[in-house]
Amino acid sequence: MALEHAILVSLAERTASGYDLTRRFDKSIGYFWRASHQQIYKVLGRMEADGLVSSKAVPQQGRPDKKIYAITEDGRATLLAWSREPTSMEPLRSAFAVKVRGLPYGDRDAVLADVRRRREQHLATLAFYREDEAHTFGDPAALDSAQTAQYAVLRGGILLEEAGLAWCEEILALLSDPSARPDGSATP
Amino acid sequence: MALEHAILVSLAERTASGYDLTRRFDKSIGYFWRASHQQIYKVLGRMEADGLVSSKAVPQQGRPDKKIYAITEDGRATLLAWSREPTSMEPLRSAFAVKVRGLPYGDRDAVLADVRRRREQHLATLAFYREDEAHTFGDPAALDSAQTAQYAVLRGGILLEEAGLAWCEEILALLSDPSARPDGSATP
């Protein structure tokens, strides 16, 4: 049900077409919640039927019509009611964790290569987030309430990436058996 | 597709009934991958049809028959091949992040209460993991390869919980506006 709420938050900020929402979900909100255009169109259709959003067709030249969606009063009320429900703690659900756990039944070198690849990925994402942090939220004390909320979410992304990075490094330290190295310099 | 692989890893360690697997998914592997018994039975049925596992019915007294599943050669080969594929970086998909992002459109006090509740949850889970760490993996240098893999996964859980905890604390620091406190002791 959370894609619905993510869309409501996005439309509460400003109106958008399905296409616009798709692009928004490629950044900002989408750093932490992905959704394809197919899914967004499907959910928008249901949300309009439920009265949470309304749409207005906007004819265009040489392009298909745009359908601009806006949040309704019902939509805002739904968002407020949702904010009062406690969120459940979603478990990891990580295929990577399963692979690490199953290391004795897999290809050790291939899995370690995957760990290194993921480490680089975390580093790249972190660099990206940190630039956003410095650029957009340079002075946290000067932010208004909407910006503070955005910044809090970005901080979550940074902390998660840092944890993922640290995990990769611990795995490499634990599993890169020194006695298996060519130089044979095993720890005592 | 990862539940399939989680089951294969579990059965590679030792045979089990669907019921046994359900309980295993409540701890160990299941600290990081949840699955209900309904889902496990469904997937086991398909996996048997695909030849990844085989089953043997074991009659019991005063209880329904047990179906003991074992991994097949095909299943082991599938697991090995899977270990060679790189894992994709799954995005957060966190309803909590959406809620924090949408704070200006929600009930501020209710959301902050939820943050505090989650903080306590992270603390409780961390305490649980840390006891497991001290109890089962007290001396990391003395672990065999299977135990080392298990320990690496537990470390991931600990790092993630620590990140979640730190996030909650940052959110509270960012959003608990001092000027809104009854004593009015705002920071300069």
Added chain:
DNA sequence: TATTACATGTAACGCGTTACATGATTCG
């Protein structure tokens, strides 16, 4: 007496991914 453990499933429904489908405009 009620709940927990043991043991296996079916059915309905929503969420999410991948593939398919169409068609104009603009940039390299």
Added chain:
DNA sequence: CGAATCATGTAACGCGTTACATGTAATA
């Protein structure tokens, strides 16, 4: 000439949750 951008969808399929269904035995 091909790729990207703009713009909207359908169809098929797998994953995951919730509710429903059945029945015994031990424990509190």
